[in-house]
Amino acid sequence: GENVEQHPSTLSVQEGDSAVIKCTYSDSASNYFPWYKQELGKRPQLIIDIRSNVGEKKDQRIAVTLNKTAKHFSLHITETQPEDSAVYFCAALWANNNDMRFGAGTRLTVKP
Amino acid sequence: NAGVTQTPKFQVLKTGQSMTLQCAQDMNHEYMSWYRQDPGMGLRLIHYSVGAGITDQGEVPNGYNVSRSTTEDFPLRLLSAAPSQTSVYFCASSPSSGSNEQFFGPGTRLTVL
Numbered sequence: 001g002e003n004v005e006q007h008p009s010t011l012s013v014q015e016g017d018s019a020v021i022k023c024t025y026s027d028s029a030s031n032y033f034p035w036y037k038q039e040l041g042k043r044p045q046l047i048i049d050i051r052s053n054v055g056e057k058k059d060q061r062i063a064v065t066l067n068k069t070a071k072h073f074s075l076h077i078t079e080t081q082p083e084d085s086a087v088y089f090c091a092a093l094w095a096n097n098n099d100m101r102f103g104a105g106t107r108l109t110v111k112p
Numbered sequence: 113n114a115g116v117t118q119t120p121k122f123q124v125l126k127t128g129q130s131m132t133l134q135c136a137q138d139m140n141h142e143y144m145s146w147y148r149q150d151p152g153m154g155l156r157l158i159h160y161s162v163g164a165g166i167t168d169q170g171e172v173p174n175g176y177n178v179s180r181s182t183t184e185d186f187p188l189r190l191l192s193a194a195p196s197q198t199s200v201y202f203c204a205s206s207p208s209s210g211s212n213e214q215f216f217g218p219g220t221r222l223t224v225l
């Protein structure tokens with residue numbers, strides 16, 4: 001089945017710096033790659049997603065890049081703020097189109 | 113709209129007991145799913161449904177049953193609880209399939225003693 005690996009598991013940055021989280025997936029037929037943010041004690045919420053027919057997508061300070069050949073995708077957060085502190089999860093949709101596999105998560109801490 | 117709701121919020125069971133976690137959504141979403149979240153392991157898909165009357169297994173289905181008799185409800189049943197099922201359980205829904213934003217419920221924290 002699909003396997004999604006996420007790195008790093010923890011990331012600490014200074015406010016205003018950029019943060020990058022990387023994920024790799026195993027199923028070359030995967031075609032949908034969302035990123036979720038989960039604050040402490042809260043439910044996961046979608047922050048950005050990308051489909052396999054594009055290589056990059058941006059939404060204000062957040063961007064996602066996808067390299068289908070290498071089977072990896074990355075989340076980029078620029079000008080980080082303390083409220084960006086949370087756990088971030090990448091995911092990939094397995095080829096059958098209904099089975100979502102998540103990475104293990106990255107705990108991002110933004111120091112003021 | 114209430115979105116995705118789950119009950120209970122917390123539950124403690126003894127080994128061998130059974131129980132049902134409830135999940136409901138009022139967005140008329142076809143796709144619903146159940147995940148468990150354990151420290152350091154992200155979210156793992158237990159079961160999912162693409163519409164009323166249709167269910168399928170995810171990554172970790174053993175020990176759990178589901179049914180989808182209506183579009184709105186997707187209960188998760190633990191047949192005989194085990195300590196390994198101690199986890200936080202999230203229900204989610206999306207409009208048509210997994211390839212859309214999933215809206216998560218608030219979660220149920222389950223402890224099995």
